[in-house]
Amino acid sequence: MFIGHFAIAYIFHYFFPSMPLWVALAGVSFPDLLWPILVILGIEKVSINSKFPLQKDIKFNHYPYSHSMVLSTAIAAVFGGILSLLLNNNSILFLFPVLSVSHWFLDAIVHRRDLPVLGFSKKDIKVGLGLWNHGKVAFVSEYLFYIIITLVFAPSGSIVMLLALGTIFHIANMNSFLGLSKTNFFAKGRYTYPLITLLGFCLFIILAAI
Numbered sequence: 001m002f003i004g005h006f007a008i009a010y011i012f013h014y015f016f017p018s019m020p021l022w023v024a025l026a027g028v029s030f031p032d033l034l035w036p037i038l039v040i041l042g043i044e045k046v047s048i049n050s051k052f053p054l055q056k057d058i059k060f061n062h063y064p065y066s067h068s069m070v071l072s073t074a075i076a077a078v079f080g081g082i083l084s085l086l087l088n089n090n091s092i093l094f095l096f097p098v099l100s101v102s103h104w105f106l107d108a109i110v111h112r113r114d115l116p117v118l119g120f121s122k123k124d125i126k127v128g129l130g131l132w133n134h135g136k137v138a139f140v141s142e143y144l145f146y147i148i149i150t151l152v153f154a155p156s157g158s159i160v161m162l163l164a165l166g167t168i169f170h171i172a173n174m175n176s177f178l179g180l181s182k183t184n185f186f187a188k189g190r191y192t193y194p195l196i197t198l199l200g201f202c203l204f205i206i207l208a209a210i
């Protein structure tokens with residue numbers, strides 16, 4: 001999931017306005033900011049078949065540090081603590097791990113059953129409701145979710161810009177839902193997909209928060 005995560009940041013920023021919007025956006029993105037770095041370092045594993053462009057066909061073989069409910073939230077709590085010290089804002093200490101775990105719950109709706117619960121046990125349970133198996137439904141529902149939440153909770157002066165930004169990024173991500181191409185461009189080399197993911201999340205956070 002991509003733009004759907006950002007909608008949760010708008011809700012938290014609405015109720016906790018002392019937390020800067022970029023921190024809320026980084027919090028909900030935290031698992032997908034950590035994941036590309038760990039994949040590039042060879043610590044987490046993903047496999048992409050160049051013949052299949054759909055998100056549902058990407059196999060997240062091993063990602064307990066970035067995408068487990070418990071371990072990832074613990075790591076996010078450490079980052080939240082550092083950020084709250086740097087920005088001298090106590091609320092970030094508690095909010096950052098909550099924002100991060102929201103990512104896991106939303107991912108659990110769309111992912112296949114590959115999301116670990118604990119992240120540190122060999123007998124870990126993996127979850128995922130697999131909405132990505134229904135590409136068109138997933139595409140429309142993530143977009144509607146983003147639009148509705150943005151209209152209700154986004155900062156009033158930024159609503160039009162955030163609606164436009166979400167629309168552009170969702171369209172850019174369209175092929176992974178609808179499979180319009182016959183190949184997966186991101187399968188080129190080991191680093192393309194993690195780097196595109198990192199770039200996409202960073203770019204959205206920067207553009208949405210300025």
Ligand SMILES: [Zn+2]
Nearest residue numbers: 001031032107
């Ligand atoms: Zn994710």
